[in-house]
Amino acid sequence: MHRILIIGVGSIGERHLRTFKATNRAELCLCETGEQLRRTVADRYGVTRVFANLDEALGDRCFDAAVVCVPSHLHIPMARQLVDAGVHVFIEKPLSLNLDGIDELMRRIDEQGVKAAVAYTYRSHPALRSMKQAIIEGRFGRPVQVVSTWGQHFPKYRPAYRQIYYTSRATGGGAIQDVLTHAINAGEFLVGPIDRIVADAAHQVLEGVEVEDTVHVIARHGSVMGCYSLNQHQAPNENTITVICERGTARFDLNHARWQSMTEPEGGWKTEFQFSRERDDIFVHQAHLFMDYLEGKSGPACTVAEGWQTLRVNLTVLGAAFNPPWVPLVG
Numbered sequence: 001m002h003r004i005l006i007i008g009v010g011s012i013g014e015r016h017l018r019t020f021k022a023t024n025r026a027e028l029c030l031c032e033t034g035e036q037l038r039r040t041v042a043d044r045y046g047v048t049r050v051f052a053n054l055d056e057a058l059g060d061r062c063f064d065a066a067v068v069c070v071p072s073h074l075h076i077p078m079a080r081q082l083v084d085a086g087v088h089v090f091i092e093k094p095l096s097l098n099l100d101g102i103d104e105l106m107r108r109i110d111e112q113g114v115k116a117a118v119a120y121t122y123r124s125h126p127a128l129r130s131m132k133q134a135i136i137e138g139r140f141g142r143p144v145q146v147v148s149t150w151g152q153h154f155p156k157y158r159p160a161y162r163q164i165y166y167t168s169r170a171t172g173g174g175a176i177q178d179v180l181t182h183a184i185n186a187g188e189f190l191v192g193p194i195d196r197i198v199a200d201a202a203h204q205v206l207e208g209v210e211v212e213d214t215v216h217v218i219a220r221h222g223s224v225m226g227c228y229s230l231n232q233h234q235a236p237n238e239n240t241i242t243v244i245c246e247r248g249t250a251r252f253d254l255n256h257a258r259w260q261s262m263t264e265p266e267g268g269w270k271t272e273f274q275f276s277r278e279r280d281d282i283f284v285h286q287a288h289l290f291m292d293y294l295e296g297k298s299g300p301a302c303t304v305a306e307g308w309q310t311l312r313v314n315l316t317v318l319g320a321a322f323n324p325p326w327v328p329l330v331g
């Protein structure tokens with residue numbers, strides 16, 4: 001049995017707690033500063049080792065690995081404390097909100113010989129992993145373009161958005177750091193790292209916040225052209241990543257939990273892989289992959305270096321998106 005500490009049992013921390021437990025491969029303990037929440041979640045899942053802060057948890061040391069589920073500005077200092085104490089870490093996305101302390105963290109991970117990964121969930125999605133494999137094997141030829149289209153009604157799925165870290169970019173809020181980062185990381189997983197971007201973002205709809213809720217990014221992953229559009233207010237739940245290759249097109253569709261391909265005009269889509277639509281299932285799968293990594297059966301689904309690369313894209317998009325170099329129309 002793995003002994004795992006969940007740090008922060010808010011929205012995603014509770015899900016990690018539930019889904020790690022569902023693997024039957026882990027004994028869980030938790031650490032949460034909010035007293036009421038700490039008690040409620042501990043009772044709900046029958047967790048008996050419960051801590052009010054990380055120092056208290058490190059004093060008890062009833063765990064070998066920790067899942068860092070606190071707001072993103074706390075990820076690096078907390079991961080550093082854990083790694084210094086010899087604890088394996090699974091860090092929620094984004095890795096951080098700036099580049100401070102990441103070089104030192106990576107150095108300490110090496111020195112301490114601990115395992116570390118970033119929880120970019122899509123990298124654990126069996127359908128996305130299967131699609132990547134087909135692309136790597138060259139089934140459709142050379143990838144030339146990636147088109148990522150995401151939209152979701154944030155108030156429906158995260159009604160508390162006005163009360164959490166989301167309200168401020170300094171704590172990880174706004175569409176770019178909170179959600180676009182998943183799309184960017186998944187795109188980089190499929191066709192390689194982004195090396196330059198053009199971006200546009202604005203607050204268009206969401207009530208009670210001023211951070212951007214709508215984003216467009218044009219990117220280059222080397223020679224592969226990329227296009228990312230995302231909003232957090234449309235009614236339809238859309239999440240597709242299409243990779244257009246020289247001889248075929250592959251499309252991941254989260255909401256239909258599948259990937260499909262098409263190689264002939266009017267040839268129709270062929271469903272290549274279908275997965276469960278139950279949201280917890282992907283997190284159970286992610287937990288299994290992380291524990292496989294701890295056991296040396298596989299590498300991490302997303303390394304810290306890959307999380308750092310996506311963080312550089314986040315920061316570049318933030319720097320570019322609010323004053324893009326618009327070109328006036330001719331004539």
Ligand SMILES: NC(=O)c1ccc[n+]([C@@H]2O[C@H](COP(=O)([O-])OP(=O)(O)OC[C@H]3O[C@@H](n4cnc5c(N)ncnc54)[C@H](O)[C@@H]3O)[C@@H](O)[C@H]2O)c1
Nearest residue numbers: 008010011012013031032033034069070071072092093164
């Ligand atoms: N992978 C995903 O799909 C996904 C989804 C949502 C959020 N996230 C990421 O997870 C992180 C948390 O997001 P959330 O939506 O769960 O936020 P949240 O606000 O719901 O929960 C964060 C929890 O951390 C607790 N906390 C804060 N500081 C603490 C500390 N020092 N020690 C212990 N507990 C502390 C808070 O009290 C709160 O309960 C963010 O980095 C976010 O980007 C990832």
